[in-house]
Amino acid sequence: MSEGIEVIGIYVRDQDEALAFYVDRLGFRVQADVRNGDYRWLTVQHPEQPVLQLGLFRPGPPVHDAATADALHGLVAKDCRAAFEALSAKGVEFVQEPISRYGQVDAGFRDPSGNGWKMIERQRKETA
Numbered sequence: 001m002s003e004g005i006e007v008i009g010i011y012v013r014d015q016d017e018a019l020a021f022y023v024d025r026l027g028f029r030v031q032a033d034v035r036n037g038d039y040r041w042l043t044v045q046h047p048e049q050p051v052l053q054l055g056l057f058r059p060g061p062p063v064h065d066a067a068t069a070d071a072l073h074g075l076v077a078k079d080c081r082a083a084f085e086a087l088s089a090k091g092v093e094f095v096q097e098p099i100s101r102y103g104q105v106d107a108g109f110r111d112p113s114g115n116g117w118k119m120i121e122r123q124r125k126e127t128a
Contacts (some may be wrong), residue, residue, distance in 0.1 A: 011115075031044055
């Protein structure tokens with residue numbers, strides 16, 4: 001029986017660089033950092049979503065190659081524009097400034113390994 005997802009992995013070119021980005025710039029915290037020879041199991045968690053781990057893994061043959069690192073992931077923000085300003089001040093380079101469309105506000109950035117991220121603020125529904 002499946003009870004949910006606990007780890008989602010992304011591929012990074014340098015685990016230490018990725019760790020610094022996700023912890024120092026985005027405010028995640030380290031959940032696991034375990035080494036076994038050349039292999040490193042490294043996961044971080046968003047402080048407001050402690051049940052989900054984001055794995056920061058190095059791609060390598062025969063299963064993965066550098067092309068698999070080009071994917072799009074999503075983060076939820078309470079206020080996309082305020083988060084954009086705060087993250088920009090921390091050195092996060094955005095490829096798309098916040099824009100209102102499709103009933104939400106979103107902005108786009110890439111991590112140092114080229115992984116694409118959309119930061120999304122869903123519009124609050126009006127209550128009668």
